[in-house]
Amino acid sequence: MEEIDKNNDRKRSQPLPVKNAGFRLGTSQEKGPDDHLESIVGTSEDIKAILSQRKDAYAVTWSPDGTVVAFVVGDTQGMEGQMYLWFSGDQRPKLISGITDRICDFYWSPDSQYVFVDTGTSAQRGGIIVSVEQHKEIGRIGYTHRPQWSPDSKMVALGVVRKVEPPIPWELDGTIDLALYNVETGELNVVATGTNEVYYYPVKWDRDGTLTYEKHFINNEKVERLKYKK
Known part of the structure; x- marks a missing residue:
C-alpha cells in the first residue's frame, strides 16, 4: 500500500x-x-x-x-x-x-473496436460506448474522473457516483464507487464501495489484468494506492 x-x-x-x-x-x-x-x-x-x-x-x-x-x-x-x-x-x-x-x-479501447465518448459540463460525466464495427452507440453510463480500459477491451474501470451524504460539501451528489462496466453486456459490477468517508478512482490496468486504483479519504485528504484482480 x-x-x-x-x-x-x-x-x-x-x-x-x-x-x-x-x-x-x-x-x-x-x-x-x-x-x-x-x-x-x-x-x-x-x-x-x-x-x-x-x-x-x-x-x-x-x-x-x-x-x-x-x-x-x-x-x-x-x-x-x-x-x-x-x-x-x-x-x-x-x-x-x-x-x-x-x-x-x-x-x-486497446483493440480499436470501441470508443468511450466523454461528455458533460461538470465533475459528473456522461459516458457513451460506440461500437466501431456497428458504427453506433451500444451503451451509456454516468461516471466521474477518467475511464480506464482493460487490456482485453472488455471492461472499463470507472468511478461511479453513489448517493450518500458526504461529510463536506462538494460538487458530486454523493461518494464514488469503483466499478467495472462490461461493454459487451452492459453489466456494472462494483468492486469497491464508497462511503461518506472514502471514495475511489481507477488509475491504470497492467497487461496481466491487474487494476491499480486509489482510495481517497475525504476528511484528511490521505490517498492510498491499491490493486484489484478478478
Whole structure:
C-alpha cells in the first residue's frame, strides 16, 4: 500500500500533427455539418490534412491501430457538436447517429473496436460506448474522473457516483464507487464501495489484468494506492 498526492487533472485530446497530402474538399450537395468532408483516396494522410484545415473540427483522436479516427464537428469553443468516425480508405466519414453533445474526449479501447465518448459540463460525466464495427452507440453510463480500459477491451474501470451524504460539501451528489462496466453486456459490477468517508478512482490496468486504483479519504485528504484482480 502506497500513499501518494492527489492528481485529478483531466487531459484533453489534441489533434495529431499532419503532413501535406493531396486532397480535395467535397462537393456534396447534402446540407449538414459533414459538407466538404471528402477525400479523393481516403488515406490516413489525406484525412489528417482535411481535418487539420477544418476550423470546426476538434477532439481528433486516432485509434491505437491507426485505421480510424474519431472527431467532432461543431462549436470548438463550447466543445459541442456531432461525432464522426472516419476509416482509412473511405472517402467520407461516418456520422454516428444520436451523438450530438458537449463532447470533451475520446478514449479508445486497446483493440480499436470501441470508443468511450466523454461528455458533460461538470465533475459528473456522461459516458457513451460506440461500437466501431456497428458504427453506433451500444451503451451509456454516468461516471466521474477518467475511464480506464482493460487490456482485453472488455471492461472499463470507472468511478461511479453513489448517493450518500458526504461529510463536506462538494460538487458530486454523493461518494464514488469503483466499478467495472462490461461493454459487451452492459453489466456494472462494483468492486469497491464508497462511503461518506472514502471514495475511489481507477488509475491504470497492467497487461496481466491487474487494476491499480486509489482510495481517497475525504476528511484528511490521505490517498492510498491499491490493486484489484478478478
